[in-house]
Amino acid sequence: MIIESRELRLRHRIPVNRIGKYWKGLEEGKVYKTVCRCGRSYYPPRAECVCGNQTDWVEITGKGIVECFTVVHSIPSCFEWSKPYRIVIARFGDVRVMGWCEDEVVVGDEVSIFTAMDGSGVWKVWFRRG
Numbered sequence: 250m251i252i253e254s255r256e257l258r259l260r261h262r263i264p265v266n267r268i269g270k271y272w273k274g275l276e277e278g279k280v281y282k283t284v285c286r287c288g289r290s291y292y293p294p295r296a297e298c299v300c301g302n303q304t305d306w307v308e309i310t311g312k313g314i315v316e317c318f319t320v321v322h323s324i325p326s327c328f329e330w331s332k333p334y335r336i337v338i339a340r341f342g343d344v345r346v347m348g349w350c351e352d353e354v355v356v357g358d359e360v361s362i363f364t365a366m367d368g369s370g371v372w373k374v375w376f377r378r379g
């Protein structure tokens with residue numbers, strides 16, 4: 250049985266002016282979280298903590314630990330590569346970060362974080378093993 254399908258493209262506009270540093274950071278190779286003096290940390294970043302204080306920007310550095318991942322075998326036609334890739338969630342201290350990964354990883358592996366622009370001009374968070 251053949252299931253007919255067609256591509257559906259969605260575009261969303263979200264306000265980013267209060268978290269512009271995050272998007273600018275990706276272009277500079279940096280991934281930021283925000284932290285509050287009450288002890289809470291946020292990733293994705295939030296400009297304001299649930300306690301009402303303004304948060305501070307802190308770069309996420311060092312090694313993360315893979316907590317879960319999925320392997321994507323169905324590659325969209327707009328991608329510039331054709332091999333399977335991974336969407337990984339890794340813990341970096343007090344935050345979990347989702348990113349893309351071309352390396353084979355398993356839960357518990359150490360990963361490094363970096364940023365790169367994809368073929369459509371969008372900056373993304375990436376991991377590499379080790």
Ligand SMILES: [Zn+2]
Nearest residue numbers: 285287298300
């Ligand atoms: Zn707070």
